[in-house]
Structures are given as C-alpha cells and as structure tokens.
Amino acid sequence: MRSKPLLLVNIGQLVTLRGSNVGPRRGSSLSKLAIITDAAILCLGGMVVSVGTTKDALRDPWLKKNRKRVTEIDCRSRVVLPGFVDSHTHPVFTCPRLVDFEKRIAGANYEEIAEAGGGIRASIEGVRKAGKAALTELVAVALEDMARHGTTTVEAKSGYGLSLESELKSLEVIRAAARRWPGTVVPTFLGAHAVPPEYRGRSQEYVDSVCAAMIPAVAKAKLARFVDVFCDRGAFSAEEAAQIFKAAEEHGLAIRAHMGQLSETRLEPFLRFKPASLDHMDYVNDADLPALAASDTVATFVPGANYFLGLSRYPEARRFIEAGVAVALATDYNPGSSPTQSMPMAMSLACTHMKMTPAEAIAAATINGAWALRLADRKGSVEPGKDADFAVFDVEDYREIPYWFGVNRCELTVMNGIPAKV
C-alpha cells in the first residue's frame, strides 16, 4: 500500500500532543493536549510534514502548486487526534469464550473457570488446530475492527499456542495479517501466558523450554520485538519471569509483562530489565511507585478486563499519576476477559471508573501507548516528522470521545498516510 500526498483541513479541534519527546508523559504533563483549532495537516510519503491552521495551510506555496496531486479531506469542524496506540492485545484466537462468559455470570471466578478447562487453556486447542490462513483472516478482521474505532498501531501477542510450533505459527499469523493492514503492528512473544496442559505440574520445565527453545527461535526468525510474561498467582512466579526476561535480554528482545492482575508482585527486581511496560497493575505496592516513576517503564491499564470480569475494583490510576508514573491505556483485546476492540471504550472506563480526565485518557491512549511500545519517535502525536496516523471523530469536543459510551463516533482513520473510512 502506498500513500499519496494528503491534506486534512477544517479540523475543529486538532489534538496534537506535540512537545517534549524525552520520555513518556507524567503528572500534569499528561493532560497537555496542545490543541489547535481550525487546523490542517499536510502529509507526504506517509509522514506529517506540516501542522498548522487551515488558513496557513492553504497559503503554502508548495501546496498551491501541487493542489491537484493532493488528496484533500474536509474534516467539517470535527475532532482529529493521533491514532490510538493499543499497546496490549491478544488477537490470535479462534472462538469467543461464551461458556466461560456464562459460567462467570453463574458465579465462577477466574481461577475456577481455568480449573474447569476454561480460561487461557480453552483457547489453546483452537489455535493449535487452526490453519495459518484461517487464523490470519481472524487477526486481519480484528485489526480492521480496531481501526474502525480509531486505532492505528496495535501490539499483538502470541500466547494461545504454547508450543514451539504453534507459537511460531501465531507470530507468523500476526506478521501475515500486519502485511494486509495499513496500520502498524508490533509483535510480542507470550509463550509464558500459561503452563500448557502437557506440562501440568512441571512449570519449571516449560519455562526452560520457553527460554532454551522458543525465545531463540523467535529471535532468529525476527518474529517478535518483545517478550511478555504473565507473572501472577496461578501463572508464572517472579523467579520464572526473571529467568525468561534474562533469556529475552540475551537474544536482543525487549521486555514487557502482565503484572499485578490478581495479586501483588514486587516490581523493583524487574526494573533492572528495563521493561517497556508493566500491564494490568491492579495490585501494586506503594513502595514500588517511586522506582517505577523514576524509570521509563510505563504502567499500562487495561480496564476492559476489570469491566468484563465484573470486578468492582479497577487499577488506581490516580495513585500512579500522582506518584509520577507514566500511564497508558489499552484494550487487552482477548476472548476470555476483554472481548472489545474499542480504545474509546477503554477510555470511557478510565474516566468513569478510574477518575482519569478525558485529557489524561487521550494522552494515555496515544503518546504514552507509543512509549509503552518504544515507538514514541514515530507514533502517538501529530508532529512534523512523525507517521501520518490519525483518527477523525464525529464530535465537536475531544471530551466527547470517552463521554459517549458503547457507541463508535470514529468516522475515519489515516494509517501511515492511508485514509480508511469507517
């Protein structure tokens, strides 16, 4: 897919989020959206070349001369913002987990569902049996659904294969789907998502095989940028996580982890691995916050999981923000605990249930998501030199994006300079 010269004009509110690129947004800088009214954006070769007012853009000499070659989009006074960066998704699965859904309604908890053969393990069989083409189709549809809700960059994890073969297959599927999609996909190897049934009771042996066989194979085939571990009660221990992080480091892969979803794990020992992000963060010890704030590690909240699991407890965003921790928001798109492709839904939850302001939710869903993927040099804000990734919303005020809930007000996305109608 090649991008043509593109001009967006008559943008009512352009949320640029421009500014310091020295590190992720923290504290009060989280809510500095740097909005331009009556704005225009000019893009060439899939990149932003200039940002300003519509009046100034239309006066630009280059543009005057080349007007006919340029695709012009009239934004009719609507809101434009950087495309969302969804930095935590699990899109490689075959079926919705409707049985788990009904069991939970009848009163079963996360661990009881897993014990009964549901949970992560329920998705393994489907992925192991599925052909690559069928899986690729499913991931491609999910990416399109995400784009329809304003997302232009997606982190996509393996983790429902849990064997060398089916984990490599999952990552190949992510690569194949990414090639069909104009947006940007960041692949993550999550072999340590759960202990697969054939290793039941032999967790350490499985971790050894993740480290000795899977990580080297993934690195060699350049199939992932990150290694992720589900570190929690009932999943992998802090020691097992550290072993996996070390193997990732040795193979030149960056690190991220699921932390504190069900129980507290102390974070300090992990910070020396410089994880790009620690995700979920429902249970985090106060004593870990200063070190987290002093690091470039982002705390990524995925309130869709709290919502779908019917929990009354949500990550305490204000505690993190006030401690100076950089926070991001993601969907956690997956069939067991967060079947949603919508970043605006994650933002609505952050505003209504975590007391994040609309401005903070937008920064967390864009620029800080980009930091959580180590892509802030290219993604997450609308600035000259960055990729032309935008979402146009049919609203007059940016605060309406998390305000209207359960409905989709996104009407257009631009991904690497390529416009796609919703």
Add this chain to the structure above:
Amino acid sequence: MRSKPLLLVNIGQLVTLRGSNVGPRRGSSLSKLAIITDAAILCLGGMVVSVGTTKDALRDPWLKKNRKRVTEIDCRSRVVLPGFVDSHTHPVFTCPRLVDFEKRIAGANYEEIAEAGGGIRASIEGVRKAGKAALTELVAVALEDMARHGTTTVEAKSGYGLSLESELKSLEVIRAAARRWPGTVVPTFLGAHAVPPEYRGRSQEYVDSVCAAMIPAVAKAKLARFVDVFCDRGAFSAEEAAQIFKAAEEHGLAIRAHMGQLSETRLEPFLRFKPASLDHMDYVNDADLPALAASDTVATFVPGANYFLGLSRYPEARRFIEAGVAVALATDYNPGSSPTQSMPMAMSLACTHMKMTPAEAIAAATINGAWALRLADRKGSVEPGKDADFAVFDVEDYREIPYWFGVNRCELTVMNGIPAKV
C-alpha cells in the same frame, strides 16, 4: 414510508421469543428464547406472516409465485432477533453535558453537580431556547443511532423543558422526529423530571401546574401515551407523584415512573395506579417484591446510568427475577447520566454487572421492553401477526451480542417491514 414484501432467509439462529402473550416474562420463562435454526421470516405489509425454516419457506406456494415481488435478504447464517425495545430514553436535549462529566471525575456527586447548576437543570436552558427544527434534527439523529444498534421501538420522554410551552414543544419534536423514522416511537410526558429554576422552593406549586395545566394540554393534543415522574430524594416526593398519577389517570394517560435510583420509595401505594413500568429500581424494599411480582408492572433496569456515574452498585436483577418480577432493560439515553444509544451495551452491563444471563438480557431488551410500553401485542417477538421489527447481528451465537462490548455488531435492522443497513 411503505414496506414491500420481505423475506429473510438463511438465518443461523432466529431468536423468536414466541409464546404465551398473557403477560410479561418472569422467572425461568425469561430465558426461553424459542430459537429456530436455519430459519426464514416472511413479511407482508410491515407484518410477519410466517416464521419457519428456510427450506419450508422456499417451498411456500404463494412465495413461489410471487418471488420477484419480494425483497430477499440472505442472513448468511447470522443471528436475527426481535428489534430491541428501548423503553426508557430522554432524547430531547441540545448538548452533551461535558462539564458535569469532568466534575464527576473530579469527585462531585449527582446532587453536588445539580447544586452547582449542572444536572437536569443544565439541559433546560438549551431546550427552552432551541427551535423546533433544530431539536427535531437532534432527536432524529438519535433515533437513527439507536436503530444502528438494533433498536426498532423507542420510548421518548420530554422533561428538559419544564414549562407548558417547552414541554409541548419537546413532545411535538418527538412526534416530528418519529414521523421521519421507520421505527416506532412511544412518547412520554415527563414534566415532573425536576423542579424548574423559576419554581425553586415551590415544588408543590409546580406539581399543581403539571396537573392542572400541562397534563390536560398534553392529553388534549394527544402528544403522549404515558406520564412519567422522577420520584426520589431531591426530585418529587411519593405524595407529589401520587397527585400527578391521579391527574394522568383522569386524562386517560398511562403511567410509568423513575423509582429508587438514589433512595428507597415504598412501591405498594403506587401499584393501584397500575404503572406499566417502574424504572431504575436500585433501591427497592424486599417487602414490595411480592406485590410487584403479582402485578403486570415491569421493573426496568437502566444500568448505563450506574456505569456512567461510576457507581459500584447496580440494580439487583437476580433478587427481582427470583421474586417473580418481570424485568426489562433500557438505555436511559440522556446527556447527564447515560450518554449511550446502545441496547447491546445495556445488555453487556446486565450480564457482567447484574448477573443476568445472555438469554435473560435478550428477553428483557425485547419482549419485556414491549410489555413495559404496553405494546407486547405488536412488538418484542418474531411471530405471525406481529410487526416486522428485527435486528440482524454479525455473530453466530446470540450470546455474542452482550459478549462483545463497546463495539457494534448489528449489521441490519428491519423496522415495520422496512430494512435499514447499519
């Protein structure tokens, strides 16, 4: 708008909800969906004439002869169900209440926001000033948005005018918007939504004017089928509600009420007025449940308001269902406490936060919504003789409708026999 002969074929799961029409669904009958697989529906003159399998439909002699006159829709094995009946909405307003939204995030509660000039009163100024054409356009857009999410029948309340003139204007706007929409609109007069600012401290005088001036004028102009009252702490008292119900009764208008959203009001005294529905029902005394269960009054839950207000408490649906009370679900679409047009979102909330099963949520959103509007003879199930109101969802299993959250899987609605692509 006139409907042409219409045939839906290859329906993977047709949720008919056919069966006894003696009263609303209660207890275990709430989850009897009466699903037909590989189904077909034939509609003539905006009504269902036959329901069966695709094979049988294609053998029908009348159909064989008239095939060319019939619009055929291939449902590609997707799920079809009765169009949702959204039995509680407040669509006549001019602006989203973004200031209230941000104040609530900063910690203000419902009453503090009202005290600061927000809440219901904040919408009054907009409605009083607005022209009829502009308001009609806004209501028409809201109805279209609702239809896009599978809703084909909408109850629409006035209640942001709160003067004789602007309440009549609001109801005229509802009538005008309804005429432009192929679905069905049921208008409700909600003059007793709040005490307007000019009557501050003179609640009884306002109630007198609602009873003596507004209700007679609304009835005379046939602008509403129902009279509603917001009966709660900070709104109208039980005595004031009873006075308004009496006036409604005298003028031949049916009754519904907002009850128990913020505090408990005893229900028994109201049941003699035979309200079609009592809505919200967050706080209800156990001692009232037997009488409620013995009546035909529906308890309508609007969990969107609990969600948007960030409450951890939701209506205790299971307590009502187990007591034999007929329950319905609605969006409560309004700018202050429930800015959503999506019935699937209300159903998702019911499943994840009120422990209703997907089957119960569907019955509550269709046939029991129809009972709550006294329209069960025409709406809420797919049966010969009823109106041709359907929603086609791009899913394979009806349980996916509340499962995927924050996204819209509805791809087509049929309203009174007229198909509308989403």
